[in-house]
Structure formats: structure tokens, C-alpha cells
Amino acid sequence: MTPMKEDYLKIIFELGGNRKKVTNKDISLGLGIAAGSVTEMISKMASEGLVNHEPYAGISLTPKGLKYAAELVRKHRLWETFLVDKLQYNLADVHPEAEVLEHNTSDRLATALDSFLGHPRYCPHGGVIPSASGEFADASHRVLADGKDGEHVELLRFLDNHDLLTYLNECGLTPHQNVTVIKHEPFDGPVVIKPDGQDDTISVSYKAAHNVFINEVGQSED
Numbered sequence: 001m002t003p004m005k006e007d008y009l010k011i012i013f014e015l016g017g018n019r020k021k022v023t024n025k026d027i028s029l030g031l032g033i034a035a036g037s038v039t040e041m042i043s044k045m046a047s048e049g050l051v052n053h054e055p056y057a058g059i060s061l062t063p064k065g066l067k068y069a070a071e072l073v074r075k076h077r078l079w080e081t082f083l084v085d086k087l088q089y090n091l092a093d094v095h096p097e098a099e100v101l102e103h104n105t106s107d108r109l110a111t112a113l114d115s116f117l118g119h120p121r122y123c124p125h126g127g128v129i130p131s132a133s134g135e136f137a138d139a140s141h142r143v144l145a146d147g148k149d150g151e152h153v154e155l156l157r158f159l160d161n162h163d164l165l166t167y168l169n170e171c172g173l174t175p176h177q178n179v180t181v182i183k184h185e186p187f188d189g190p191v192v193i194k195p196d197g198q199d200d201t202i203s204v205s206y207k208a209a210h211n212v213f214i215n216e217v218g219q220s221e222d
Contacts, residue, residue: 013069016141021058029210070130075102077123078113084124092165126157126175145209147181152217159211
């Protein structure tokens, strides 16, 4: 399987494609590529039995696609956890390293790494880590862009993307931080938020706001 197809599987998994349909636009925003390129790749993956694609309805993972995606995500996030917790990498710097390591990680090595780390359930940017059998906890797939003005939310997790993690780090945002949604600027403008305990607001770009997952404060994940 090509690295590009693997990236598609991981982003569809991240967006909740194991239990709902995601859109071409969601994938395009997550990968930072043109919508036309997404359409072409999804057609190829559908012909290989990795995804189900219903025109105008959305895209979801098949059992075959979900199995591949869970294995990839598990190895990738175990390495991210190791790099941050044991080697003190900055969160924004772990994605490229983990991308290389995951492709050279056997199931045996992943099991040993998981045991060494104490069987973590979540990676440093809040993403769920599937078990060796492919099981994983449900997670909210609601994004910051969908937060309502005045709503108090928790930033649960960030999409696994180097540029995004760098940008959010520069904004001073971290997983599990509570913020209030102040307003949505018009014409696909940024989402303005105010972190708890801070006087200043932060403007989160339109694209980034679609790659930060939230839950209303006080509610459990889906």
C-alpha cells in the first residue's frame, strides 16, 4: 500500500469514518490537498474495498479499511508517545519521526512498545490508541468550527499533522484545555476563542478549527 493511501486511511479514521460518513471537504482540509485529488484517490480506494463512497452522502471505512487504519494509527501513536514521554520531543516535532518509524514496526515490536509505555490509551495530542486487536475507545468527532458562540468546550485532541501541531503550539493551545467560543468571523474567517484563565482571545484559522476536536465541558466523549 502506498504512503498516500495510508495517509487517507488514517485521516478518515481520525475524522470518524469508522462509524459515520465524512466528506471530501473534511479530507481535503485535513490533508491540505485539493478536493479534486481527494475524489480521484477515494475512487481508487473504493475499488480496492478500503472505503465505501456514496456520492453526495460521504465516505466511510470498510471493515478491511478499518483494520488497516487501526494498525497504522496504533503504531504511529505509540511512537509519538515514546518520543514525547521518553525522549522529550516537542509535540509539534513527533509526527514526521513517527511517520517513518511506523512503517518499520512489526506487530511484535508494537506489542513490546505498548507494554514498555504502560499501555497508553491516548497519544500526546489526544488521539486514541487502538489495541493490538483493533479495539479503541469512542471519541468525539465534533470540531471547533462547529462550536457555538458562547459555548464552553474542551479541546480534546488535535489532528495528527505537523503544520497544524506547530501552528497550535504557536497559538499556545494544548489538548485538554478548556476554552470559550467567542465568535465565528464571517466568510470562512477564524474562530475566536478565549482560554480559561486568560484575558486575551486567540483567533484560530478556519482550516485549523476544522482539525481540532472538542466536547462541551462537563460531557463525556461520544
